Amino acid sequence: MLQAKGVSHKFDYELFKDINLQLHQQESIAIIGMSGSGKSTLLNILSSLLKPNSGSVLFKDNEIYKLKKSKLLNIRREDFGIIFQAHYLFRGFSAKENLDIATLLSSNEVDMNLLKTLKIEHVLTQGVGELSGGQQQRLSIARVLTKKPKIIFADEPTGNLDKETSLLVMDALFNYIKENNAGLILVTHEENLAKRCNKTYKVVDLKLEEIR
Numbered sequence: 001m002l003q004a005k006g007v008s009h010k011f012d013y014e015l016f017k018d019i020n021l022q023l024h025q026q027e028s029i030a031i032i033g034m035s036g037s038g039k040s041t042l043l044n045i046l047s048s049l050l051k052p053n054s055g056s057v058l059f060k061d062n063e064i065y066k067l068k069k070s071k072l073l074n075i076r077r078e079d080f081g082i083i084f085q086a087h088y089l090f091r092g093f094s095a096k097e098n099l100d101i102a103t104l105l106s107s108n109e110v111d112m113n114l115l116k117t118l119k120i121e122h123v124l125t126q127g128v129g130e131l132s133g134g135q136q137q138r139l140s141i142a143r144v145l146t147k148k149p150k151i152i153f154a155d156e157p158t159g160n161l162d163k164e165t166s167l168l169v170m171d172a173l174f175n176y177i178k179e180n181n182a183g184l185i186l187v188t189h190e191e192n193l194a195k196r197c198n199k200t201y202k203v204v205d206l207k208l209e210e211i212r
C-alpha cells in the first residue's frame with residue numbers, strides 16, 4: 001500500500017540515506033530511535049508532508065511527490081490520517097462540533113463504539129477548552145479515524161497519556177486497522193507499544209534497522 005524507495009534527506013546534516021520500507025494492509029510498523037534521530041521527519045516524508053531530497057514514496061503505486069498538488073491534497077485529505085504530537089482541534093467549538101467537521105468532509109458517521117473505546121462519549125457537548133489534555137488528544141484521534149483513512153501516521157499518539165489510557169488508544173488504533181483493512185505507522189519511544197506492531201524499525205546511522 002505504501003512504499004519508500006531509496007529515500008535520503010538532509011537538513012544541515014544528513015539524516016537518512018537510502019531508506020526503504022513497505023507497509024501492507026492490516027500491517028503496523030513502529031519507528032523507534034534516539035531523540036533527534038529523525039523519526040518525525042521520516043513520518044512527515046512518508047505522510048506526504050515533506051518531499052525528501054531524493055528517493056520516492058509510493059501510495060498504491062503512485063509516486064506521491066510527482067502527483068499534481070490537487071491529487072496529493074486529495075490523498076492527504078481522504079486516504080492519510082495524520083496524528084500529531086500537538087493536536088489541532090478547533091477551540092471555541094464543542095467536542096461534537098470538532099467531530100462533525102470530519103463527518104462533513106468525509107460523509108462518514110461518527111463511530112459511537114470508537115468514542116466509547118476511547119472513553120470520550122460523555123464529553124461531546126463540552127467545549128474543547130473544558131477538556132483535559134488527554135481527552136483532547138483522544139478527541140483528535142477520534143476525528144482522524146472518523147475520516148476512515150487507509151493509512152494512519154501517528155507521532156507519539158500516547159505521549160501525554162497515562163498507561164491505562166495509552167492502552168485504550170492503542171487498542172482503538174489496532175482495531176481500526178484490522179476492521180478497515182488499513183495500515184499504521186507509529187513513531188514511539190515506548191518499547192512495549194512498538195512490540196505490539198508487526199514490525200519495528202530503529203533509525204540508526206542514517207538507516208532503518210529492523211528489530212526482531
Ligand SMILES: Nc1ncnc2c1ncn2[C@@H]1O[C@H](COP(=O)(O)OP(=O)(O)OP(=O)(O)O)[C@@H](O)[C@H]1O
Binds near residue numbers: 011035039041
Ligand atoms: N524543518 C526543519 N529544518 C531544519 N532542521 C530540522 C527540521 N525538522 C527537523 N529538523 C532537525 O532534524 C533532526 C531530527 O528531528 P526529528 O524531529 O525528525 O527527530 P525525532 O527523532 O523525531 O526526535 P524526537 O524523538 O525528539 O521527537 C533534529 O536535529 C531537528 O532539529
